[in-house]
Amino acid sequence: MDFFGYFGKILVVNLSTKECKEVPIPEDVYRKFLGGYGLGAYYIYNNMEPNCDPMGPKNILGFCPGLLTGSPAPLTGRYVVCAKSPLTGKGIRSNGNVSSGGWGNANSGGTFGPVIKKTGFDAIFFEGKADNPVYLLIDKKNIEIREANFLWGKDIIETEKKLKELHGSQFNIAAIGKAGENLSLIAGIVNDKGRIAARSGMGAVMGSKNLKALCLYGTEKIKYYNKEILLSNTKEYLKMIKKNSKKGLITKMIPVLDRFVPLMRIMGMGMGLDSPLMPKILTQMFGPSGLGTTSANVLSSQIGDTPIKNLKGVGFKDFPYKNAMNIRGKALRKHMKKKYGCFSCPIQCGAILEYEDLPYEEKTTHRPEYETSAAFGSLILNDNLDVIIKVNEYLNREGMDSISAGMTVAFVLECCENGILNKGDFKCEEYPDGFLPKWGESDYILPLVKLMVSREGIGDKLADGTKIAAEKISNSKQFAMNVNGQEIPMHDARMDPNLGLTYITDPTPARHTAASLNFEMGISGKYFMPEVKFIFPDAPYQQGLAQAIVAKFHQIIEGLGFCLFAVYFGKYPLLEILNALTGWDVDIDELFSIGHRIQTLRQMFNAREGAIRHEIPDRAVGNPPLSKGPLKGVKIVLEPLIAGYYNGMGFLNNGVPSEEILNKLGLDFCLKDLKEATGDSSYINRSLESIDEDYNPNPKIVPLKGG
Ligand code: SF4
Known part of the structure; x- marks a missing residue:
């Protein structure tokens, strides 16, 4: 069967048995979950034993380029590392059991994502644990697990240098440094000498498997369904970027802006x-x-x-x-x-x-x-x-x-x-x-x-x-x-409460790179796909509803392998490029259903692990408020935002996806886990009406396209 835009197979490496096997992935999985962490969540949810130790051999670590990654589509060179996180979601479940971690993913750029695709696989997953340090070597068709004692203790630059000396400069490397080797839960995975999949403790998971590095070289090419349309749309977009990049007054003004900051404040x-x-x-x-x-x-x-x-x-x-x-x-x-x-x-x-x-x-x-x-x-x-x-x-x-x-x-x-x-x-x-x-x-x-x-x-x-x-x-x-x-990342939720909502409700908490209404759409994102109407209501509950739309949209960006900044640079022919590459006939509504499905599956992962938590420091929400400065007196109330977001996503008040939404999105393989799934209603079970007079459980806003 011919596949367009992807290869229809992944590589699964068992580090305990040293077995490397090609696993075919049915076409409809790509159309339902795309690539990146969409594909990652699909594979890990269905193959990882629930409640396993995230630092143990049963955890699965995936390296997943986006669906468009490796194609000529501009700004789509990213890949995501995903696994059960040893850093987030831990705690006592409401049923008294202990949760050992929640969903984790970390995104990185550079050139490594396309290199994974070049090996002829849409993603590489690692199971088990090696007895001693190893690295994965893929040299075109040759796949090997090699011993890596000589690399252990070396930093990323030294590791890359050694591997290139050994195998050739055409190889591309992603590796852990001492932080991952020492199982630091804030360790990441580094490629291109300094691009890092930093968050969720993915480097610790890699270290726990005794996996030092991936060293890849491939020459496989993805097929394009309609090369002409793909390239003409790419060309048009690049023309727009070139035009907007032309140096002029704005170029000169930007570095000078810092001088006006006190006035702006x-x-x-x-x-x-x-x-x-x-x-x-x-x-x-x-x-x-x-x-x-x-x-x-x-x-x-x-x-x-x-x-x-x-x-x-x-x-x-x-x-x-x-x-x-x-x-x-x-x-x-x-x-x-x-x-x-x-x-x-x-x-x-x-x-x-x-x-x-x-x-x-x-x-x-x-x-x-x-x-x-x-x-x-x-x-x-x-x-x-x-x-x-x-x-x-x-x-x-x-x-x-x-x-x-x-x-x-x-x-x-x-x-x-x-x-x-x-x-x-x-x-x-x-x-x-x-x-x-x-x-x-x-x-x-x-x-x-x-x-x-x-x-x-x-x-x-x-x-x-x-x-x-x-x-x-x-x-x-x-x-x-x-x-x-x-x-918490370097953006204060007291300045943008929607970010606070993201920090607390996304399956990967405390992420400025997860969906947020103002941060993602408020600056310039609304021009990226002008056919999608993003709503910026004033009332918090309605903002939560609107954020659910952004969350669905955001999963599309992640699943396709886009750089998150891509939404800032103007109109992108996303549907044209996606359909020309794959031969699909996806429209906006289907695209948003895909995004909804990916986010719901990530949430369901946390529900199954008992890892839905609402733990945010008082200080981070302005309790007590600051007495001076731009955030003076700001105390943010997240309850109505969370309630609106959960409602917009089809999640219950405790964050667990409803049976109805799982059925609607074709996530029926999750239904068996609903009985054991636990959430956390601690943050929003207070009386919403008494917290915010704008709270409105029957909102008038009904999102149009893409809702
Ligand atoms: S805009 Fe995005 S894709 Fe481009 S260099 Fe920056 S991070 Fe990488």
């Missing part, structure tokens, strides 16, 4: 304008300006977007404008050697820096993105750019999530400030008598992060993120800024 201005010019502005900002995501470093820190001082601070007061300017995008751009982009991306928002002070033989490094600049900058009041660049490179080399690592450092700072941790707790080779981390100082940062990666001394308590650290360090729980186990 006083005027209460936010991140975006409601203007059809936004796709062009954002194209310029991410692309030609050469600033990429770091264009937000100063603005976000001053307007209440970046969490400051472990979420208890105020940007302009605790990390004033002059400090923020020391870590601005332009300061990083000074070191830029060349721009960098993922496969099939015309924007190229990344950059490779040349930095002589790096303590390694190689003097080039990936530029820290906004999230890392903020997590090791404004969040901990550090304005030392040199340290941010070095920490970024170190964490990339050792494969640790910089968001969770930065948040854990912020947690430590508050513990020290309150005398819970002291100088003697931080002894290491460099500081035999210890050191005392303090807000605004930078010397301690690298030594502390190194302790975490190596699990030395206090590092052992901190290596698994703030939730577990707070269980090991007395009286520190109020400083642990995580949602359901995962550290």
Whole structure:
């Protein structure tokens, strides 16, 4: 049978038995779940034993490129790593049983996603556990599991170098560093020397399987159903990007914007304008300006977007404008050697820096993105750019999530400030008598992060993120800024309550890259598919309903392998490209049903594991509110948002998908698990009417297309 756009098979590697088998996947699975974590959730849900130990051999780890990944479709070069997460969703179930973890996925760019496709498989899954360190080698048709003792202990750059020396420079590598080897629950998986699938603890799962690396080289080609239509639509889109990338006044204005930040803060201005010019502005900002995501470093820190001082601070007061300017995008751009982009991306928002002070033989490094600049900058009041660049490179080399690592450092700072941790707790080779981390100082940062990666001394308590650290360090729980186990990213929910909703209800909690009404659609996303009407209601319950629409849409983006920024750059011929590639005749309604199905399956995974949780720190929702700054007095109430979202998704009040919605979406294979499934109604079982007068259980808003 001919397949178009995909190969109709996956590779399943059993690390215990060393068996590698090709598994055919029926065509309708692709049409129902696409690729990426849609395919991943389908395979893992149906093949993983429920309630297994996420760090044990029964967990399944998938490397899943998007359905469009590897095709000429622009901005679709991403892949997702997925498995049961050892980091999130843990806790006591409402039936008294203990949940050992929930659904986990982490997304990465670069070139590795298309390389998986080149091997002729739509995804690679690992089961079991190797007795000793191993790596997977695919050299065209030859598939082998090889011993990796010689790689264990090496960082990502050294690992890649060794494997390329051994097998050739045509191979592409994804690997774990010391963080994954040491089973840190905030470890990620790194490809292209610095693109990291960072979140959900996927590097820990890989480490638990004794799997050091994937080393791949393939020459298989996907077939296109209608090459002419596919290429003409691609060409048209690229033409639009080229036009919007043409340098002019906007290109010149963007780097200058930082100068106006104090004024923007006083005027209460936010991140975006409601203007059809936004796709062009954002194209310029991410692309030609050469600033990429770091264009937000100063603005976000001053307007209440970046969490400051472990979420208890105020940007302009605790990390004033002059400090923020020391870590601005332009300061990083000074070191830029060349721009960098993922496969099939015309924007190229990344950059490779040349930095002589790096303590390694190689003097080039990936530029820290906004999230890392903020997590090791404004969040901990550090304005030392040199340290941010070095920490970024170190964490990339050792494969640790910089968001969770930065948040854990912020947690430590508050513990020290309150005398819970002291100088003697931080002894290491460099500081035999210890050191005392303090807000605004930078010397301690690298030594502390190194302790975490190596699990030395206090590092052992901190290596698994703030939730577990707070269980090991007395009286520190109020400083642990995580949602359901995962550290809050660098966007404050008090500024955007829809993000708070996402942080608490998405199957992977605390993710700015999961669906959020304002964050995803509010800036420029509504131009991406203008035929879809996104609604921005004022009342929280209706916003929750609207967010359900965005959540369905978001799963499509993930399943197809899009970069999440793609929605910012203007109209995309998505249906034309998808149908030309696959030969399908998918329309908007079917597309949204697919998105709904993927999100519901991920949610059902958590329901089956008893991993639906609503645990968000009081501070993160403004309880008590800040007394100064852009977030002064803000206390967000998530209950009506959650209720609206669950209603819009067809989930019960406790978050468990209803039998009706499972039937409607063709997820009947989940029905057998409904009886045992448990949710968490702790957050929304309070009286909604008394919480918010806008609450309306019978909303008038009925989404049109795509609802
Ligand atoms: S916009 Fe940036 S992150 Fe997205 S695909 Fe392009 S280079 Fe990668």
